[in-house]
Amino acid sequence: MENNILLGHGSGGKLTHTLIKDLFVKYFDNHILSQQTDSALLQTGSSNIAFTTDSYVVDPIFFPGGNIGKLAVCGTVNDLAVSGAIPKYISASFIIEEGFSLKELDIIVSSMAAEAKKAGVLIVTGDTKVVNKGQCDKLFINTAGIGILDANQLKISSGKCIMAGDKIIINGAIADHGMAIMASRNFGNFKSDIKSDCACLNHMIKEIIDAGCNVKFMRDATRGGIATILSELSENNEIGIEIDESKVPVNENVRGMCELLGFDPFYVANEGKIIIVASAVDAEKVVALMKKNEFGKESSIIGDIVDSHRGKAILKTGIGGSRIIDMLAGEQLPRIC
């Protein structure tokens, strides 16, 4: 039935994966791409470089807690940082719709500069295109990012050193970003004070790595939510994952809106949350270090890597039940049932 791209192809779930696998990887295939990490890991001489790219098309472009520009810088910085790299340089390309407000562009670009400064990265190159009215939705931003990493951190992207007994950690409450966007789109005219959690997490990550913690895997939980990361991790690495639902923080206001719309917070996008797998010995230390950082105050251990049900991520519900954490099929749609 599908000869056309659906919105679901961009939602980060199964459809996206199918598109990537059956089209992009099919044509672009090479040994670096096949690693399917957030950032590509490149070696030039004795240096290890992390290289990533992303496009930002969020609607609305201004939302509680940020804007498309802030998102672009944070998203790129985080993609590099979760590979274990120190983010260094970013490119920023703008596709602007004719008639877009210069004042709004100024706000967006200045917030990119502010965010880059906080993260300690330089925006070193870019591009500008303007298209006719109607040919893009106000503003799209594309970025690429380069970071440097130590050989010791190369294992983090793939998670191939993960083993049973390791702990799964998150740095705070989930689903804020996705629900902030939902609220600001005026769907159903809900009013809420939910703010996006959009933030650069590289300094927090550096603190963990510099402390010598045995971090085995990191991924930032963006589209598709933490469920997608956990489901992918268990499937790709053929490991068993068990998550304790009661340990996963969700803010009250986010819970309320999720309940109203019938959304599962596990599948809602984040922009300031990372999943970390660390050795059991170091897990508490990782949590303690993150709690000292402004973006990790609610860090907690949420689950374990286990020997059983390899390839599956299981959720232990608050009442002791169990269910499989699956990848999102398309976009999450509001339910009436």
Add this chain to the structure above:
Amino acid sequence: MKYIDEFRDKVLVDQLLEKISSVTSKEIALMEVCGGHTWAIQKFGIPFLLPENIKLLSGPGCPVCVTSKKFIDQAVAYSRLKDVIITTYGDLIRVPGSTSSLNVEKSRGADVRIVYSVLDALQIAKENPSKRVVFLGIGFETTAPSSAAGIHNALKEKLTNFFVFSSHKIMPPAMAALIDEGVTINGYIAPGHVSVITGSHIYEGIPSKYGVGCVISGFEPVDILQSIYMLCKQIQENDYRVEIQYKRVVKPEGNVKAQEMMAEVFTLRDDWWRGLGTLKDSGLAIKEKYSNFDAEKMIPVEVEETKEEKGCICGEILKGLKKPNDCRLFAKVCTTSNPVGACMVSHEGACNAYFRFNK
């Protein structure tokens, strides 16, 4: 959150599970006929917790699942009209019609908008006077009063570009039909929010004619488990009746104002249910008085001939007669990313839940 968290209390849940285990060791099949119950049962992982002798069957309680392909094909046909805006609740856009779906039409440029409420659809109609706004009215007695209110408001505000395409259905005929078809059901976990509207009397025929109890259940784990316990007790005592577990919102007489709104706008008609065929007086049609808002009467459109997918056994799955992995399309051709039948599209569909839970 109040009225939610207390009913998810693990201590109470554990107590209830213990009580359920000790009531009876008979093999019991309990059917729920509400998408919300299917969802809650899977979400909380309840099947995992129940004793082996109790089986939960998922019946035709998912409005998306029981909606006919013909309805989708007609909605698709409306969406292809240049001046039509389709407004719909979420899941419906992915349900496959004979050759297309609303999601696919949207990707081809049709104006298909997901709304939270019929009131949002009315607002869209007011903001787009040159367009015809068609609201897809699916759902059972919980949702029909909203559609009725929407039509009622459209008349009051003299809108001429708002229409409802009704596929609303009512529960009791389906509950009786399932037993008539020979499905083994020892008790019904009756739909909680349908009953908020209708009250409890609509189920009286089930215990009196079939000797099958109905317990009207809430949606939190404590509610569902308490209802299961109450049904088991009825079976143990051989005393079948309609009981209300969900007393905090279900009154025996229901919500009379909502019932009146429904009766003002809708009238009963025979309707087709996936898996059950045509059931007498099981659907809601818009009354003559409101025919100006009836999409079926006001918007002529050519609808393609309905083609059922060969091998799709959604009908039998909806009746609980077959399990999803009895279907030769299940997980091979029919998956959550590429659903063939309605049972796979909706998160409350048995196939969808099975695919995700039991993979």
Add this chain to the structure above:
Amino acid sequence: MCLSIPSKIISINGDKALVSVGGTEYEASLQLLDDVKVDDYVLIHTGFAIQKISEEEANETLRLFNELEDIEKKIDREVEGK
């Protein structure tokens, strides 16, 4: 057919009520429900308040179970005593 959430009424304006669910606010229609006041909890379904939640009945539901437990323990004790 049923996604309905317990929401607290914050204010009432004619046939609309501003309700809150964990901090998210929504203006629901009261067209299908009479006799509500501020601070009541109501079920919201697709934009409409469809019923008031009875606190008394809610407590009763939670209590009923514990009472049953007590009654059955009492019966067990009496049986053992014999």
